[in-house]
Amino acid sequence: MINYKLLKQEFLLDPEITYLNFGSFGACPNLIFEEYQRLQKELEKEPVQFITRVGMKLLADSRKSLAEYTHCEMDDIVYVMNPSYAVNIVAKSFNLKEGDEILATNIEYGACDRAWDYYCKKVGAKYIRQKINLPLNSKQEIVKDLFLGCNEKTRLVFISHITSSTGLKLPAKEICQEAHRRGIMCFIDGAHVPGQIPLNLQDLDADFYTGACHKWMMTPKGSSFLFVKKDYQSMCEPLIVSWGYEALFPSESLFQDWHTIQGSRDFSAFLTIPKSIQFMQDNQWDKVAARNRSLVQSNAVRFLNLLEAEPICPISDEYLAQMFSIPIKAKEPENFYNHLFNNYKIEIPVMRQDDKLYLRYSIQAFNDQNDLDRLYEVLSIEKKSGTFII
Ligand SMILES: Cc1ncc(COP(=O)(O)O)c(C=O)c1O
Secondary structure: OOOHHHHHHHEOOOOOOEEOOHHHHOOOEHHHHHHHHHHHHHHHHOHHHHHHHHHHHHHHHHHHHHHHHHOOOHHHEEEEOOHHHHHHHHHHHOOOOOOOEEEEEOOOOHHHHHHHHHHHHHHOOEEEEEOOOOOOOOHHHHHHHHHOOOOOOEEEEEEEOEOOOOOOEOOHHHHHHHHHHOOOEEEEEEOOOOOOOOOOHHHHOOOEEEEEOOOOOOOOOOOEEEEEOHHHHOOOOOOOOOOOOOOOOOOOOHHHHHHHOOOOOOOHHHHOHHHHHHHHHHOOHHHHHHHHHHHHHHHHHHHHHHOOOOOOOOOOOOOOOOEEEEEOOEOOHHHHHHHHHHHHOEEOOEEEEOOEEEEEEEOOOOOOHHHHHHHHHHHHHHHHHOOOEO
């Protein structure tokens, strides 16, 4: 039996807050955060030894654990601070030319849209935000919608494995297959994936993949990774050129040297990843995730009814994991968010996606039915008052 009360106590979150936004920045259990602080203290005991020797060995051990967990070779992943960083490495290195196109969906994460737009505009290339029709109906239709935006100028397909404001699981494997069938490379933004749904990088066959460990793997902030297939590793130049470039004592992997040795920095957050994997195993995280998905789905219809909204996908494991986005018609969404937090102590994002708004709840081990009941009660009051909800 999983003791959810005990698990809840593990998290450092303020118990006064109804926390329904795990998706944005994760949250750290005590055990993992203590490991982080232990490592930082180790570092401060002997900074030279830690940063140049002991820590480097721990970093390799950590990559080995993460590689096993995500099913890839340990030298094919490098640690980066966040997915934006990973996208910038690839976009900056991609040698885009005037007229080239990057094909994405219209439901990507805003920061990644901006990164691609920036590098495309610099050289006269185009970042295409291809419309995916909502509600989602089938994997085939999603693939079809996306590839309507593909042509002979398309150099890369870039999509989220789980989208941000809409919280949708996209058919990443099928999209990679179709891109490859057309001879195009594929980059998957899996910021929300590790720790939320199983990830098998070998089976997925993406050419580039980024994941955030500090979200659903619950590690401290600033711990993410970039996976690159061997053939493209030499193409991925370091964003920060430092001692790892033309290293005095190169390792067997230029990819590792370039992206690991990036000047003086605290890389302790990366070192907590084995602890997080252990934590998830010890606490039967596959069962916890299934219970969370079930809470997400069993509450979906009543929120849709309350907000008089249509679902943006079938309510099933095929499209949903531990987040659910309800289309909402609201005035002043930023003020509405502040109002929910300041007046009711509910942390939940009101997210913009072009001209649409979504209220997205995330469910983690520390959440239970009471949290969603509280949200329902508050939304009912707000709907009646009409101040924010139209
Ligand atoms: C799809 C997606 N990509 C990337 C990110 C995170 O990127 P960053 O931490 O670099 O802002 C998020 C965060 O919510 C996301 O939802």
